[in-house]
Amino acid sequence: MELQKFYYDNKIVKMFAYATLFWGIVGMLVGVLIASQMVFPALNFNFAYTTFGRVRPVHTNAIIFAFVGNGIFTGYYYSLQRLLKTGMASNWMTRFHFWGWQTIIVLAAVTLLAGFTTGKEYAELEWPIDIMIAVVWVVFGWNMMWTILKRRVKHIYVAIWFYIATFVTVAVLHIGNSIEIPWSFLKSYPVYAGVQDALVQWWYGHNAVAFFLTTPYLGLMYYFMPKAANRPVYSYKLSVIHFWALIFLYIWAGPHHLLYQSVPNWAQSLGTVFSIMLIAPSWGGMINGLLTLRGAWDKVREEPVLKFFVVAVTAYGMSTFEGPMLSLKSINAISHFTNWTVGHVHIGALGWNGFLTFGMIYWLFPKMFNTKLYSVKLANLHFWMGTLAILFYSIPLYWAGWTEASMFKQFNDAGELVYPNFLEIVSQIMPMYYMRIFGGTLYFLGAILMVYNIAKTVKAGSFVAMEAAEAPALEKEGGMKPGEGFHRFLERRPVQFMILSIIAILIGGLVEIVPTYLIKSNIPTISSVKPYTPLELQGRDIYIKEGCYNCHSQMIRPFRSETERYGEYSKAGEYVYDHPFQWGSKRTGPDLWREGVKTGKNYKPDAWHYRHFMNPQELNATSLMPKYSWLADVEIDIASTPKKIRVMQTLGVPYPEGYDLIANDDLKAQAEAIAAGLKADGIEVGSNKQVIALIAYMQRLGTDISGSTTTSENK
Amino acid sequence: MSNTEDKNLHHGEPEIDELTNDRYLGGHEYDGIRELDNKLPQWWLYLFYVTIIFSLVYLVGYHLADWWPLQEKEYNNEMAAVADIKKATPQIEVDLENMMPLTAEADLTAGKVTYDKICVTCHGKFGEGLVGPNMTDMYWIHGDSTNNKVTIKELYNVVITGVIEKGMISYKDQLSPVQIQQVLSFILTLQGTNPANQKAPQGRKYDTFG
Numbered sequence: 062m063e064l065q066k067f068y069y070d071n072k073i074v075k076m077f078a079y080a081t082l083f084w085g086i087v088g089m090l091v092g093v094l095i096a097s098q099m100v101f102p103a104l105n106f107n108f109a110y111t112t113f114g115r116v117r118p119v120h121t122n123a124i125i126f127a128f129v130g131n132g133i134f135t136g137y138y139y140s141l142q143r144l145l146k147t148g149m150a151s152n153w154m155t156r157f158h159f160w161g162w163q164t165i166i167v168l169a170a171v172t173l174l175a176g177f178t179t180g181k182e183y184a185e186l187e188w189p190i191d192i193m194i195a196v197v198w199v200v201f202g203w204n205m206m207w208t209i210l211k212r213r214v215k216h217i218y219v220a221i222w223f224y225i226a227t228f229v230t231v232a233v234l235h236i237g238n239s240i241e242i243p244w245s246f247l248k249s250y251p252v253y254a255g256v257q258d259a260l261v262q263w264w265y266g267h268n269a270v271a272f273f274l275t276t277p278y279l280g281l282m283y284y285f286m287p288k289a290a291n292r293p294v295y296s297y298k299l300s301v302i303h304f305w306a307l308i309f310l311y312i313w314a315g316p317h318h319l320l321y322q323s324v325p326n327w328a329q330s331l332g333t334v335f336s337i338m339l340i341a342p343s344w345g346g347m348i349n350g351l352l353t354l355r356g357a358w359d360k361v362r363e364e365p366v367l368k369f370f371v372v373a374v375t376a377y378g379m380s381t382f383e384g385p386m387l388s389l390k391s392i393n394a395i396s397h398f399t400n401w402t403v404g405h406v407h408i409g410a411l412g413w414n415g416f417l418t419f420g421m422i423y424w425l426f427p428k429m430f431n432t433k434l435y436s437v438k439l440a441n442l443h444f445w446m447g448t449l450a451i452l453f454y455s456i457p458l459y460w461a462g463w464t465e466a467s468m469f470k471q472f473n474d475a476g477e478l479v480y481p482n483f484l485e486i487v488s489q490i491m492p493m494y495y496m497r498i499f500g501g502t503l504y505f506l507g508a509i510l511m512v513y514n515i516a517k518t519v520k521a522g523s524f525v526a527m528e529a530a531e532a533p534a535l536e537k538e539g540g541m542k543p544g545e546g547f548h549r550f551l552e553r554r555p556v557q558f559m560i561l562s563i564i565a566i567l568i569g570g571l572v573e574i575v576p577t578y579l580i581k582s583n584i585p586t587i588s589s590v591k592p593y594t595p596l597e598l599q600g601r602d603i604y605i606k607e608g609c610y611n612c613h614s615q616m617i618r619p620f621r622s623e624t625e626r627y628g629e630y631s632k633a634g635e636y637v638y639d640h641p642f643q644w645g646s647k648r649t650g651p652d653l654w655r656e657g658v659k660t661g662k663n664y665k666p667d668a669w670h671y672r673h674f675m676n677p678q679e680l681n682a683t684s685l686m687p688k689y690s691w692l693a694d695v696e697i698d699i700a701s702t703p704k705k706i707r708v709m710q711t712l713g714v715p716y717p718e719g720y721d722l723i724a725n726d727d728l729k730a731q732a733e734a735i736a737a738g739l740k741a742d743g744i745e746v747g748s749n750k751q752v753i754a755l756i757a758y759m760q761r762l763g764t765d766i767s768g769s770t771t772t773s774e775n776k
Numbered sequence: 777m778s779n780t781e782d783k784n785l786h787h788g789e790p791e792i793d794e795l796t797n798d799r800y801l802g803g804h805e806y807d808g809i810r811e812l813d814n815k816l817p818q819w820w821l822y823l824f825y826v827t828i829i830f831s832l833v834y835l836v837g838y839h840l841a842d843w844w845p846l847q848e849k850e851y852n853n854e855m856a857a858v859a860d861i862k863k864a865t866p867q868i869e870v871d872l873e874n875m876m877p878l879t880a881e882a883d884l885t886a887g888k889v890t891y892d893k894i895c896v897t898c899h900g901k902f903g904e905g906l907v908g909p910n911m912t913d914m915y916w917i918h919g920d921s922t923n924n925k926v927t928i929k930e931l932y933n934v935v936i937t938g939v940i941e942k943g944m945i946s947y948k949d950q951l952s953p954v955q956i957q958q959v960l961s962f963i964l965t966l967q968g969t970n971p972a973n974q975k976a977p978q979g980r981k982y983d984t985f986g
Contacts, residue, residue, distance in 0.1 A: 143807040218806035287809045293793060296814035297801050306824075326846045330838055334831035341824035348820060356795030476862050481950060482893045619851035621858060630851065659940050662950060666943020669898060669907040680897050680906060742907070 062533035065213070069142045069528040071429050073155045077135040078425060080163060081418060082512055084131055088123030089505040095120055096498045098687070099649065100491065102678065105687035110174045112687045114608025118173050118185045124410060125183060125273060127166045132418040133227075133277040134162070134201075139425060140220055140284035141205065145212035146532040154204035161197035165190060177247045180605035180641050181262050183269050184238050188249045191239040198235065202228035209555045213532040216552040219300040223280030225555065226308045226562045230272040233566065238265035242711060244704040248602075252712060255636030256324050256584050257577050259644055260316065264570050267315040274409060275377075276308065278417055279346045282374065285421050286350050289366045295352035301548050303345025308562060310339050312569035317388035320397065321618040322644065323633040325583045328573050329390075335569070336388035343381030350374040365440035369420030372448060376412025380405065395470075398614055398648040400490065401462025404455040411451045411504055419443065419511060426515050430522025439514045446507035453500030457493035464490055470622040478625055481662075483651040488683050587634035590765040592714045593758075595702050595728040600758030602705075603751050605643065607689065614645035615654040615762065628655035628662055628763065635765055638714050650686060655763035667735055668742040670756045692752035697732070699725050699749070731757060870953040875929050877986050878961040887962030890955050894947070895963070903966040905975025908944065912966045915977035925984045931960045 098104045098113045105112045138155065142148055149155050169186050172178075178185040186194070205228060209217060217225075238261055241249035253261050287294055294300065316324060316332030351374055354361060361367040383405055387396050396402060427434050434440060468486045471479040480486055541550040551558050577583045593601060604610075617623050619630040631654055636642055655661045665673070672679060675693060677686040703721035710716050716724075729748070735756055736748035746752065791800040793812060804811040837843040845853060878884065891903075898908035909917060918934050919926040935956050938946035947956065964985055 140807075146807075214806060216804075216806075218809065220806075284807075284809070288807075292795075293798075293800065293810040293812050295812055296816065297804060297811040298814065299816055299820075300811070302816060321847055327839060329847075330835055334834050337834075338824075338827045338831055340827055341820060344823070345820065348817065356793070475952060476858055477950070477952070485893070619847050621851075621854050624851075624855075660946070662945070664940070664943070664945045666907060669943055672907060682901065 064531040065534055066529065066531045067146075068148050069530055070138070070149055070152070070155065070526075071524070071528055072526040073149070073159060074135055074139045074425065075429060075524065075526075076159050077131050077138060078422060080159075081128060081131040081135050081422070082515065084123055084127030084166060085418070085508055086505075086512065088120060088128045089501070089508055091116060091120040091123060093498065093501045093505055096494070096501050099685055100494045100498065102685050102687055107688045107690060109176065109607075109691050112607065112689070114611050114687070115174050115176060115178075117611045118178060118182075118608060119170055121183060122169050122173065122185065123166070124414075125269070126169070129274060129278075129410075129414045129418070130162065130166075132414070132421070133273075133281070134158070135425070136281040136285060136421050137205075137224060137277065140281070141208060141224065143530075144214065144218045144221060144284065145209060146214050146530065147208060147212050149204060150207035150211055151204050154200050158197060158201045158204065161193065161200070165193050165197065168193075172247065176606040178605060178608065179239075179241065179249070179251065180608075180610055180643060181238070181251070181258075181265075182610075182646060183266050184235075184262065187247050188239070188241050188243050189247065191235070191241075195232070195236055195239075198228075198232055202232065206555065206559065213535050215535060215538070216549065217555055217558070218283070219294070219297075219304065220280040220283040221555075222300075222304050222552075222558065222562075223276045223283065225559050226304075226566070227272050227277040227280070229559060229563050230268065230276070230308070230312075230566045233563070233570075234265045234268050234272065237570070238262060242708050244708045245701060250640040250705075250708050250712060252640075253642075254638060254640045254712070255642050256633045257574070258640065258642040259319055259322070259324060259636075260328065260574050260577060262642070263318040264312070264315040264574060267318060268312060270406075270409070271311040271314075274414055275311075275343075278377075278414060279307075281417060281421060282346070282350050282370070285417075285424060286370050286374075287353050289364070289370065289420070289424050290354050290357040290360060292353050292355070292357045295349050295355070299345050299349050303342045303349070305565065306342035307339070307346070309565040309568070310335050310342060312566050313573065314339060314388070315570075316573060317393070318646065319644075320388070320390055320393040321620070322616050323631045323636065325577065325633075328577075331573060333388050333390065336385040340382060340385050344378060347374050347378035347381070350377075365434075365437060365444050366420045366424045368441070368444050369416045369423065369447075372444075372451075373413050373416035373420065376408050376416065376451070380409040380413060383408070394618075394620065395466040396462055397618075398646070398652075399462035399465040400458040400493070400647075401466075402647065404458030404462060407454055407458070408451065411447070411454060415504070416447065419447070419508075422511065422515065426518050427522070430519055430524050432518060432522030435514050435517035435521060439510055443507045443510045443514070446503055446510070450500045450504035450507060453503060454497055455500075457496035457500070461490040461493035464493070469626070470620075472622075472625075478622070481626065484681055484683055487649075487685060584633045584637065586637065587632065587766060589767070590635055590637060592638045592709070592716055593761065594731055595706065595724040596697075596731040596754050596757045597761045598705060598709070599697050599699075599702065599728065599751075600754035600756070600761075601643075603692070603755045604758055605641070609653075610643045610645045612645075612647065612649035612686075614648050614652045615642075616644040617652055617654050623652070626662065627652045628658055629766070631763075632766065635763070638709075640709065640712055640714075653759070653762055657760040657762040657764040659764075661763075665759075666742075667738050667756050667760070668744055670759055671739055671744055671746065671752060674752055674755065689752075692755060693746050693750050695751045696747075696749045697728075697751055697754050699728060702728060868952070868954050870957055872929060872932065872953075875927075875932060875957060877928050877964050878958060883958045884962050884965060886955070887958035887960070890951065890959040891962055894950070895959065898944070900971075900973075900975075902969065902971035903963065904971040904973050905978075908942075909978045910975040911963050912969050912971055913974065913977050914967070914981050914983070915979045916982050917979035919979070919982050921980065923984075924982055925986075926982045928957070928960050928964065928986065931963070932956055935960070 095113055095117050168190055172187060173185060177187045179187060241251045243249040251258055313335035314332055316328045317336045320329050361371055386392055423434060423440055465486055468480045473479050617627045617630045624630050656663055658664060674689045676688055677684040702724045706716050706721040706724045732748040732753045735753050736746060739746055793800060799813040801811045801813045898906055899911055900906045903911035916926045918930050920930060936946060936948045938944050967985055
């Protein structure tokens with residue numbers, strides 16, 4: 062067989078690796094900033110662009126899509142070419158992928174800080190950027206599949222199975238969750254509302270964890286772990302079983318983010334059981350990773366790369382056990398909306414994704430630069446700093462989560478809440494917030510050390526942009542051969558492999574989401590629920606813009622401890638006009654769903670809201686809420702009202718025909734009434750200011766059903 | 777899978793890994809990475825089966841057999857149990873007709889605790905008034921103007937009914953009668969304390985309190 066000469070493109074690997082380091086540092090630094098804002102509200106700087114609600118999405122997006130995203134592509138371009146014995150199919154596509162992705166990241170940071178957000182976690186980017194992501198992603202996947210088709214290796218290796226599953230699933234999730242109707246160049250409303258929006262969003266959100274933070278990294282693990290240890294993979298059979306089980310089961314687990322909330326019970330139960338069934342398939346990956354090191358444990362002592370990998374895979378095993386446990390109703394009742402969840406995700410982010418990336422970087426640079434790592438000592442120091450950092454980060458947050466939950470739920474003998482004031486609970490967990498800053502900072506400093514170490518390594522080495530290699534061409538082979546086994550056959554049929562993956566990942570989502578459209582009883586309608594007034598709608602958009610959902614939920618669960626604290630529990634039918642839903646996932650501050658109910662426990666007058674937005678610490682000295690004083694200066698964008706009303710009508714919100722033309726009259730009348738009320742209380746503020754709209758929205762929250770209506774049980 | 781194609785492609789005999797004594801899979805080599813022919817670990821397989829059985833039992837138990845309550849029923853059960861507790865522990869009665877401010881140190885301390893928890897957010901840390909009126913001056917909105925007196929009984933009714941048009945909610949579900957009496961007693965001790973940043977007087981001036 063004649064050998065063919067070809068080249069591996071190391072340049073693209075290097076570009077993505079630099080981007081990984083750069084955005085990693087940025088993302089971690091922003092993380093330290095927002096962790097500090099939760100202790101020192103002054104660090105919000107009383108400036109819209111630097112306020113927590115806008116900056117926190119920058120942190121999450123930077124870590125997930127910029128740091129981990131570029132990390133995926135780094136390892137993927139390096140391993141894919143070598144596993145297939147070919148260069149990339151298209152050079153311009155790899156470049157387009159790189160620059161397209163970096164452009165998206167920059168645009169994401171700018172638009173999020175400017176307040177352009179969909180208000181859906183980890184999917185905050187607005188519609189023009191959504192389209193760019195789809196295009197860049199498809200180009201990346203096309204190039205990958207094309208490269209796979211022109212490979213010189215008969216079978217595709219398990220790492221590539223994971224890459225294929227990642228490509229198709231992320232495409233489906235991203236497009237599915239981003240269907241929205243624009244009302245301006247940078248703003249849109251999602252087509253889904255309330256319960257459906259929640260189910261679609263967490264189908265996406267959960268599987269962004271699965272198919273952006275997990276499957277591609279399992280692929281990287283399957284390449285870099287055996288390479289770095291120079292050991293064979295423990296079990297091919299396990300690879301096959303855990304791969305298919307994982308991608309099929311993962312998709313179903315989304316509703317575990319919505320336990321005890323206003324989604325149908327059957328969907329919640331599916332979320333729970335599929336999470337439990339995920340334990341073994343997830344651990345299959347961990348086992349295959351750790352047992353690959355059998356016979357090489359002595360190397361782990363000396364080689365920082367392997368140390369990082371071992372902790373990464375162990376963190377993966379811990380997270381994927383903890384996740385299913387948090388999906389049990391009894392545990393979720395405690396953990397949800399608290400800092401426990403934040404601790405949990407950071408075991409995954411800092412441990413699994415972070416450490417696997419670090420190990421990969423330390424392994425790749427000396428390889429690509431034909432030199433040794435500048436300092437193994439520094440890399441070991443980084444390892445220990447990072448490991449301690451994970452402990453200092455997560456243990457306090459677990460502690461905080463427990464503390465919050467036990468204080469939230471504590472009643473005295475007379476049947477009253479022992480801690481009715483939310484702030485008492487906040488004050489109690491302040492020491493944990495301090496410790497978390499320390500942990501985060503330590504992790505960040507470790508990463509800085511890595512950048513230094515890598516810079517020194519780069520300086521000492523000489524980079525080979527195009528690495529020469531040779532291999533014989535692939536012989537054409539026909540159908541399945543006797544004794545070949547179906548999966549082995551599938552491994553040389555990448556297109557069929559891809560189609561089977563798509564089928565596997567579509568089933569769960571379809572079963573869980575489609576019935577909520579088709580079966581009426583899933584979301585019982587409540588006749589008293591009416592669309593938002595134009596002013597409230599504008600206020601709602603300000604609520605979304607300022608990222609209030611990052612700290613406040615709008616979802617009261619059916620627990621005595623919540624109905625005593627916040628009022629009547631939430632009903633599915635109350636949210637039918639909420640495009641997007643704003644249920645939230647964390648309560649740094651209290652739930653707001655019954656904020657407007659005058660007979661409720663949390664009602665506050667307009668003047669209180671005004672003063673609270675201007676300076677929360679004036680009313681509650683220990684409050685962590687940022688000031689929103691610009692809301693009294695910036696005007697409501699009333700020019701957008703007709704367009705918003707029309708888009709809402711398109712989405713089925715029953716505003717009367719032609720209402721778009723007169724909506725602003727109603728808006729002004731309502732705004733003037735609020736401003737006049739404030740004036741009577743000695744507050745002078747123009748009725749055209751944003752704060753007026755936000756107050757109107759606050760006072761509307763949860764008021765559509767009166768008292769203890771229980772007409773709409775979630776079936 | 778270990779089949780003839782794999783075994784015989786590159787290696788006549790199955791090759792054994794020296795460090796672990798495990799068998800290699802023939803033909804499985806990717807950029808130098810090889811794969812072993814190990815079976816699925818038994819304990820892993822059993823774990824998987826157990827989770828599948830758990831799931832079936834869970835779905836049957838919640839949705840078909842009604843062994844465990846779904847969330848609405850669970851909530852109703854929880855609240856029913858509370859109603860029983862509340863019935864069993866009757867609240868201490870207060871004599872509203874002849875209510876007088878409490879003076880015992882313990883009562884005033886308890887009143888301050890309630891004040892710091894609830895009232896402070898609208899009436900200020902020292903009662904100086906914020907969104908709600910100043911409680912340290914002699915000007916009151918709710919009082920008995922014919923007798924030129926602000927009584928704890930009248931303030932008690934304000935706390936029970938609320939002044940919703942001004943933004944004060946009713947606290948009858950959050951505070952027991954004794955707690956209300958305690959906090960009002962504490963508030964009346966603030967008269968004339970003259971704290972900083974006082975809100976301008978509201979209502980009319982009264983001369984007697986209690």
